[in-house]
Amino acid sequence: MPFAAPWHAAAFAMTVHLHERGLFTWPDWAAALGRALAADEKAGRLDGSDDYYRAWIAALQELLAANGVAGAPEIETVMKEWKAAYLATPHGEPVRLAAR
Template sequence: MFRPDDPTAPPGQVFDAPWQAQAMALADTLVQAGHVTPGAWAQALGDALRSDAITALPDSLDTYYRAVVMALETVFDERVGVSKATLTQRRHDWEAAFRDTPHGQPVVLK
């Protein structure tokens, strides 16, 4: 929810989880490298933020970053030439790799 922060509070962590930072890094890097225009990125993120899947969730930073991931998937599909089916398959491949890798071993795709 919207809540002005306490200006006297010590600065907190910028990101709550590494995946949030990686998603932002990926988006900004793709824009800076010219693979996605700033306008296309803003539109994709705006659409994701207004989507039913996102507006049904609490108005929180976690939800915001979930919208960032959705928007990335859209620009990958529409602007970068990586289809949603490819992304879904790769997500499942990573899940299998994590599930099948014993603790302590580096997780690599097969």
């Protein structure tokens, strides 16, 4: 498996899928990822694994916001819902979001 964590693979696949669907061009994606990586590199060292895909997500969020798909507040809200769902679900049971 070329991905170190399932969320790396999920972030990768979402980006490829959204490009296939025409939400952004590949040069736009490469430029956004380059900007996110450059910002992180200024802040500290990059290990090429978790922090590479953190920059990847930041780039994806930038393009989603620029395209009017989803802004940071909406993403934070759904993250909180997922966190609550994990905390409310007994260990070993499938975690599902409450009806939205």
